[in-house]
Amino acid sequence: QVQLVESGGGLVQAGGSLKLSCQASEIIFSLNPLSWYRQAPGKQRELVAVITANGSTNYADSVKGRFTISRGSGKLLMSLQMNSLKPEDTAVYYCHVPPSSWGQGTQVTVSS
16 A cells, blocks of 8 residues: 655645645556545545556546546656646545555635
């Protein structure tokens, strides 16, 4: 089980951008899809974006066109570029490597 650490969260005003990164404790070679999830206060954790080994991506409808997931190299496992942020994007964002590797999360707060 790989250890994951998210970074890049912070406070940003609506319309701004943030880039989240997910670093792994070691270089891994995985064909599993890599994913970003988020969990807002009082809400269930939801899938935000996923990228497969061949680079195919999928996004939640709420973020499509604004967020871009990408794979990194080495210990930089993946990134999530978030543009045109909205207050409803406020959540703790987690990276995930199946089946059971999760980071501790990074807080993203979007102010009005």
